[in-house]
Every structure is written in C-alpha cells, then in structure tokens.
Amino acid sequence: MSSSLLYLYEDAENHRLTMSGVSFSDFILSIDSKRPLLVSGAAFKSVKQSFRTSFHYVEGHEVEQFAQSIDVERSPLSTIDIRSSHSLDTLTDVEIAELLFLMHMKRGMPSPFLSSVGNEWAYFSEQDSVQATVYLKDWSQIEHALSLLIQRKIRREFRVLSASPLTAEIIINLRHLLHEGVLIDFANVKQSVFTRQITIPVYVAGRYEDMTVLKEDLDTNKESIVKRGELIHRKKAWIFELQ
Structure with a gap:
C-alpha cells in the first residue's frame, strides 16, 4: 500500500493493532x-x-x-x-x-x-511500512502511540507543519474510530494556494488483512470505505471535522 496512506485497525479484546504506513x-x-x-x-x-x-x-x-x-x-x-x-x-x-x-x-x-x-x-x-501486526499489553498506550504516529506522518508529509501539534480532542475522536479501521489518505490532500489551508480525508474502512486489497477498494470507491471526516490545517492549527 502507498506510504502516503495510514491505516490503523484495533482489536481491543485481543490487544491487537493492524497498521499500514507505519x-x-x-x-x-x-x-x-x-x-x-x-x-x-x-x-x-x-x-x-x-x-x-x-x-x-x-x-x-x-x-x-x-x-x-x-x-x-x-x-x-x-x-x-x-x-x-x-x-x-x-x-x-x-x-x-x-x-x-x-x-x-x-x-x-x-x-x-x-x-x-x-x-x-x-x-x-x-x-x-506496508503492514504490521502489534500486540500491546498496556492498551492505555494506544492514544499516546496514535498521537505520535499521526504527527510523525504529518511531519514527514508536510515538513513546514512540524510545529503544529494535534490536540487531545482530535486524538480522542480518531481513537474512537480505530475499531472501524481508520484510513487517513495523505495521497489525496487538498491544498489552497491562497489560504494555505490543508485538508486530509479521513475514512473508516473496516478490517483488512491484505493492504493491496484495501488500496484497490479505496481507488475504486468501494461503498464499504466511508469518508468520516477531514483533518484540516488552517491558521497554524489543526482541527478534525467529523461528517
């Protein structure tokens, strides 16, 4: 799967996290x-x-x-x-x-x-970076790990935004979507030349074990992959707009 996609799916019962783009x-x-x-x-x-x-x-x-x-x-x-x-x-x-x-x-x-x-x-x-399975004994680490993983991805994609952290509210909202399979699509970012606003689509995709299939389903607009919101950077700050 493209390194510009970040996919995270949690199986909290088994303390298991499936990841791509990490x-x-x-x-x-x-x-x-x-x-x-x-x-x-x-x-x-x-x-x-x-x-x-x-x-x-x-x-x-x-x-x-x-x-x-x-x-x-x-x-x-x-x-x-x-x-x-x-x-x-x-x-x-x-x-x-x-x-x-x-x-x-x-x-x-x-x-x-x-x-x-x-x-x-x-x-x-x-x-x-293509696919990984992780078991974490202390499941309370998830929000902290999620924050660092996403912000590290943002810094890699947008070096000029390294000083703009994601708020705790944004991380909590994304954390609540993990059991649905969060897919953050850095490959289809919209950037405004005039306002410098950056908009990153956020989807829920369900559980995938084959990331090639996930990429194909996203590219073909499969109905099971649903846009749930957007991460937006404007005025030197991030917000997460849910849909």
Whole structure:
C-alpha cells in the first residue's frame, strides 16, 4: 500500500493493532521502548545470539539503530521486547517452545505476553511500512502511540507543519474510530494556494488483512470505505471535522 496512506485497525479484546504506513522505527518511537529485543525473520547483521536458546537479540541501547537499519526496511520482522538478554539463558524447554510458537505463528498460545521474558509488546511485519501486526499489553498506550504516529506522518508529509501539534480532542475522536479501521489518505490532500489551508480525508474502512486489497477498494470507491471526516490545517492549527 502507498506510504502516503495510514491505516490503523484495533482489536481491543485481543490487544491487537493492524497498521499500514507505519515503519518499525515509527512504532518504536511511538511507545518509547528501550528494552532489549528478541528478533527473527532474516539474517540481520547487527544482532547477538543466545548460546542457550540460539535466539537472536538486540540490546536496549542498540534498538534505535537497529530499527533504522536497511536490513529492517527490506526484511520480514518478528520481534518482542524482553526483560533482559540474560533471561534468554535461563529459559526452560517449554518456555523456549512458547517463544518459538509466538515468533513463528505471530500469535500467542494462548497469550502473546509471556511471563518467561516479561514482554510488553510483540510486533510482526512481512514488509516494513506496508503492514504490521502489534500486540500491546498496556492498551492505555494506544492514544499516546496514535498521537505520535499521526504527527510523525504529518511531519514527514508536510515538513513546514512540524510545529503544529494535534490536540487531545482530535486524538480522542480518531481513537474512537480505530475499531472501524481508520484510513487517513495523505495521497489525496487538498491544498489552497491562497489560504494555505490543508485538508486530509479521513475514512473508516473496516478490517483488512491484505493492504493491496484495501488500496484497490479505496481507488475504486468501494461503498464499504466511508469518508468520516477531514483533518484540516488552517491558521497554524489543526482541527478534525467529523461528517
């Protein structure tokens, strides 16, 4: 799907968020994670290996650099945060099996949050920025993460607007739409030369697991994708007009 589209769908019951238009680096910054990471999915160059389990991991102080690496941008990625890299060397065979299942199947058995490593989230992506599945243990983080993700996207698309934050009211209104599948379309922005007003369409699209299908449905104006409002920047401030 186009990097100029931002799609977010929540399954609050399972603490699961489906995302498109969000890179792994964006995600890490949105939750301010500095813990070590257990990683798999490709032959990443900048990872270490646990002798006891053969799991690959990244230390906490290396996470930001790892998240921005070309390897991550080009490769599938399965990763969870862990309490400590040393905890990998004390895992039982059963706990190793639980981690292998989670990293391979991209779902827990029954939970994606494992007491053995104390992970607070799990992130799975086949292609960076195209589609990702995230599990968050502390679901109250969603509004904060949503705010940072959208504002980071805005800064990337409109560098001159970096000093115009989204209000708490805007984030709350968008948060209420997450269960319907929010789609913010940066590819079809309207800009007024005279007033300098910027208008960004906001849709609800429902649940999608294939982002290619979502893009096709948006392009063909499928009835199930409904315009719900507009993010508007005027007079150096953002507003969200619901329809």
